[in-house]
Amino acid sequence: MFNEESHLKQPIRWAMVGGGRGSQIGYSHRNAALRDGLFTLVAGAFDLDAQRGRDFAINLGIDESRSYATYKEMFTQEKKREDGIQAVSIATPNCTHFEICKAALEAELHVICEKPLTFTVQEARELKALADDKNKLIAVMYGYSGFPMIHQAREMVRRGDLGDIRVVNAQFAHGFHNEEYEKNDPSLKWRVTPEASGPTYVIGDIGTHAYFLCEMITELEVESLCCMRQSFIESRAPLEDNAHIMLKFKGGAVGTLWASAINAGSMHQQKIRIIGAKASIEWWDEFPNQLRYEVQGEPLRILERGMGYLYQDDAGVSCNRVGSGHAEGYFESWANLYARFASAFNAMDQGNQKAFADMWFPGVEAGIEGTRLCEKCVESADNGAQWVNYKN
Missing domain, CATH: 3.30.360.10 (Dihydrodipicolinate Reductase; domain 2)
Incomplete structure (x- = not known):
């Protein structure tokens, strides 16, 4: 059974780009990330319409000052905070993935990105090199692989x-x-x-x-x-x-x-x-x-x-979350992946290479x-x- 007692010392401070009001994928990310207490949603740039994004963030319980009009503003401002974000999920159209991933890595954040990761293999390899240089991880949301x-x-x-x-x-x-x-x-x-x-x-x-x-x-x-x-x-x-x-x-x-x-x-x-x-x-x-x-x-x-x-x-x-005979499904699969992302991000940040080497999750190579x-x-x-x- 899934070990609900396996927690990090502190949940990973997490944000989203995209995935705002009415987004099925946005809700899927939030449901998965918050289910086990391994992530806490503290900031977001949820919508191209800044006011609509701000209203949505407030309704999610996010401090209004941490609802941002753009992802660039969010990465800049959060990096100045002692309690700034440590990871970000990207749930935006494909054409934006490369530039947002690159900006997130440059801001020294772990990244969870929707697929396809980029338009070209060359772009994906560039992101991998940047992630390696920054000692950060890229995860790709192949949501069915958590079953x-x-x-x-x-x-x-x-x-x-x-x-x-x-x-x-x-x-x-x-x-x-x-x-x-x-x-x-x-x-x-x-x-x-x-x-x-x-x-x-x-x-x-x-x-x-x-x-x-x-x-x-x-x-x-x-x-x-x-x-x-x-x-x-x-x-x-x-x-x-x-x-x-x-x-x-x-x-x-x-x-x-x-x-x-x-x-x-x-x-x-x-x-x-x-x-x-x-x-x-x-x-x-x-x-x-x-x-x-x-x-x-x-x-x-x-x-x-x-x-x-x-x-x-x-x-x-x-990673079973309930006994046999009971139906598990889509949200459980996503939550299983977010639990893996949290463990991998934490191991990387702690420099625990032995633990990280034994972990499986859909990462940048899957994106490539x-x-x-x-x-x-x-x-x-x-x-x-x-x-x-x-x-x-």
């Missing part, structure tokens, strides 16, 4: 329960944008605007989630990929609302990834199936407490979160690879779905 059964799947692959991995099928294919809803939805409009979203829509927005689970569970390295993408809502071009990606991994395994916002009738359809020489596993985020385990020649097994037969590793069983996926898919798709080397 306990994802960690069970990872351990099963690591321990050879599936045998050599042969095939990975991953997808995140919802249907909520099967029409041109962005005409009346500003929160969607920026996602399908290249200047704000970057070179991709669904690949960066949801495909990176599916890809990260593939990376995390299998630890396979992509050798090359081939991508075709479509803009079924023509006004979204050149950004895609549907994409199919074929993957070749080092060692001979192969895979596919389907990212879509026009899968009419679908809620999420985020699934990952990993096929080995001996057995297969499959996880679906709409049923996150179960993991299908299929051994050739044996009956199907449904592994349930929280049960004693699961691997007793720190990453999996210990998510950005690389977007870059390479665009390169492939825009050149007639050619196969391209993943790392040059």
